[in-house]
Amino acid sequence: MxxxxxxxxxxxxxxxxxxxxxxxxxxxxxxxxxxxxxxxxxxxxxxxxxxxxxxxxxxxxxxxxxxxxxxxxxxxxxxxxxxxxxxxxxHHHHIICSPCGEILDFRLSDNIEEALESSLQEIADQLGFTLDTHRLDLIGTCTLCKDNS
Amino acid sequence: MxxxxxxxxxxxxxxxxxxxxxxxxxxxxxxxxxxxxxxxxxxxxxxxxxxxxxxxxxxxxxxxxxxxxxxxxxxxxxxxxxxxxxxxxxHHHHIICSPCGEILDFRLSDNIEEALESSLQEIADQLGFTLDTHRLDLIGTCTLCKDNS
DNA sequence: TGCAATAATGAGAACCGTTCTCATTCTTAA
DNA sequence: TTAAGAATGAGAACGGTTCTCATTATTGCA
CATH class of the missing domain: 1.10.10.10 (Winged helix-like DNA-binding domain superfamily/Winged helix DNA-binding domain)
Structure with missing residues (x-):
């Protein structure tokens, strides 16, 4: 693709x-x-x-x-x-630098991603939600912003 | 608390x-x-x-x-x-109904949460980020909105 | 207690990222 | 080739949030 x-x-x-x-x-x-x-x-x-x-x-x-x-x-x-x-x-996730707003993509290893997804599906079922997707964001500070502070 | x-x-x-x-x-x-x-x-x-x-x-x-x-x-x-x-x-996560914007809280089981967190820390280290927190959102449709569509 | 000095409040104005309007230009299909 | 419909872009409008500023409340100090 x-x-x-x-x-x-x-x-x-x-x-x-x-x-x-x-x-x-x-x-x-x-x-x-x-x-x-x-x-x-x-x-x-x-x-x-x-x-x-x-x-x-x-x-x-x-x-x-x-x-x-x-x-x-x-x-x-x-x-x-x-x-x-x-x-x-x-499928991927985002790591976000809160000072500057910059976003990078990352992927979880397959086994963690799968364990997570089946767990999430279970939770959605319990709450009566139909699940479209999930998103996982890491919030922190990138190297550049760390140096400038 | x-x-x-x-x-x-x-x-x-x-x-x-x-x-x-x-x-x-x-x-x-x-x-x-x-x-x-x-x-x-x-x-x-x-x-x-x-x-x-x-x-x-x-x-x-x-x-x-x-x-x-x-x-x-x-x-x-x-x-x-x-x-x-x-x-x-x-610590908890959110399940969001995209039609109506409603948000509910949920928690992952301890073992999934821990596996996830150590995995995320590793990724942040590789990318040079200092991690503050992470957020995990499920996006879907709640029972109410499903019935009204 | 009384009295500045400073902080919080609230009504409305301003801000600004995004969406809408509408006259113009481009595409499509016959 | 042409008419109908879609896309474009400049600027206006929208709306959630933030700011301004005159007023009110609180604090520290004598």
Whole structure:
């Protein structure tokens, strides 16, 4: 799923399913997210492609999120961040630097992830919830911010 | 730590540490959170005590958060939610209904929690992060929202 | 107790990330 | 080629939260 052609095809079909086109602007957003190894804020996205209009970027990020192609990550930082959906990036978690808002991805070992997931499913069943997904975030301070304090 | 007197003493000292007073308005906020079994939005808090002014409530929730007495939970729902800090409630996680934004607390079994934590510490070390805490959220749909759809 | 000095309060204004509006441009399908 | 519908982008509007500032309450000190 790290082949650009496959990703494009998947996103095209995801968009089609919700009655949306895979337009040039949406391709540019996907291309930026594909090139990044971490979730990006709207400003980081606009900096990487100054031709993008802010309002269109927001609208298209919302469309892509509704199509299930990207995920919006909301933290207490001022801006939301966006990354490709787990269907593309594979299931993973986030480590968040609270001083600067920077987010990195990480994965748990398979056995921990599996033990966790079956435990979570059990809990959701008990509470009568239908589970869509889970998210696990580490909150701390990155090396850079530690040095600057 | 579910004894109201102990909680009050802890919070008084937490506030004192950051140079803040345990005023009447702050006591009222804590009292509301103590009476709730789940995180509350600002509107739920104001509904439970209509004497509270919105601007003061926001300010005092921020003060209490800075003192480490309460935690603010930010999700993609429109309002943030607040609950007593883990020092008071004990470590726990959240199950979030994405249609309605409602949040319930839950706890993992000790052995899963411990395995998870040591795994997370290892990851943070590898990435050069100093870890403050972690959060684990289940995202899904509660019984009520399921029935109404 | 009385009296500054300082902190907290609350009504409303301001802020700012995000969403909406609408006139224009682009795509699509026949 | 053209008409209908979708996407675009500049700027206005929205709304949750934070800030301002005049007023009120509290504290420390004589």
């Amino acid at each position: 790290n082949n650009k052609v496959d990703v494009d095809q998947l996103i095209a079909s995801q968009l089609q399913t919700v009655g949306q086109r895979y337009t040039n602007n949406r391709r540019r957003l996907i291309s930026i997210l594909l090139r990044s190894s971490k979730p990006l804020s709207i400003n980081q996205i606009l900096d990487m492609d100054p031709e993008l209009a802010q309002s269109s970027a927001y609208r298209n990020l919302t469309v892509l999120e509704e199509a299930g192609s990207i995920a919006r990550i909301v933290t207490s930082a001022d801006h939301a961040r966006y990354e490709l959906a787990e269907e593309i990036l594979e | 579910n004894n109201k007197v102990d909680v009050d003493q802890l919070i008084a000292s937490q506030l004192q540490t950051v140079g803040q007073r345990y005023t009447n308005n702050r006591r009222r906020l804590i009292s509301i959170l103590l009476r709730s079994s789940k995180p509350l939005s600002i509107n739920q808090i104001l509904d439970m005590d209509p004497e509270l002014a919105q601007s003061s409530a926001y300010r005092n929730l921020t003060v209490l958060e800075e003192a480490g007495s309460i935690a603010r939970i930010v999700t993609s729902a429109d309002h943030a939610r607040y609950e007593l800090a883990e020092e008071i409630l004990e």
